[in-house]
Amino acid sequence: DGGITQSPKYLFRKEGQNVTLSCEQNLNHDAMYWYRQDPGQGLRLIYYSQIVNDFQKGDIAEGYSVSREKKESFPLTVTSAQKNPTAFYLCASKTTGGLYSGNTIYFGEGSWLTVV
Amino acid sequence: AQTVTQSQPEMSVQEAETVTLSCTYDTSESDYYLFWYKQPPSRQMILVIRQEAYKQQNATENRFSVNFQKAAKSFSLKISDSQLGDAAMYFCAWKGTSGTYKYIFGTGTRLKVLA
DSSP states (O other), rough: OOOOOEOSSSSOOOOOEEEEEEEEESSSSSEEEEEEEEETTTEEEEEEEEETTTEEETTTTTTEEEEESSSTTTEEEETTTOOOEEEEEEEEEEOSSTTTTGGGOEOOOOOOEOOO | OOEOOOOOOOEETTSSSSSEEEOEOOSSSSSSEEEEEOOOOOOOOOOEEEEETTTTTTOOTEEEEEETTTTTEEEEEEOSSSSSGEEEEEEEEESSSSSSOOOEEEOOOEEEEEE
């Protein structure tokens, strides 16, 4: 089945540790996104990538890094510089073609990250 | 900067009744897209309905419909014949068309469906 797969579903990070959240899609979408969701807030954009080997910072990129070496993969690394990383992380993707379908993003099931 | 506001943190509706969730937005662009996403307890975001700003006709998807008032910058979601499975967080989102890839989300409305 086509879709967006995020792993792991739950992740625990120790202080000072880097962790990587995986996001894989088999929808042949060009653009991919990472959002962070905190209680009582909407989704905030961390990074997005329109094509392979290119990505841009979103509104809250500090303390995070990404790579886009393959079209189907967009991993997010939460570095030790991110002081408050406990949150729910959502990966999303969209095609860049088509006036109608090209403007809808589709989401993975999300990953919970907790600092211990 | 564009903003999306959902002023109702929580709403309740009796099963089989109708409920309307509010969303307002601020933009200087004339062409854009608006969306409603549902986030059930599983936390996966699911597209409910979308609207292109250039279309005057309100979008409908089965029991879900929108009231799009472009001049008022309002985009409300109406759920008819509410079902227990409709209980979720609902997020309103905006996306421009002028080369931006950013989607702006509201803070969400939690909908409770009472049996």
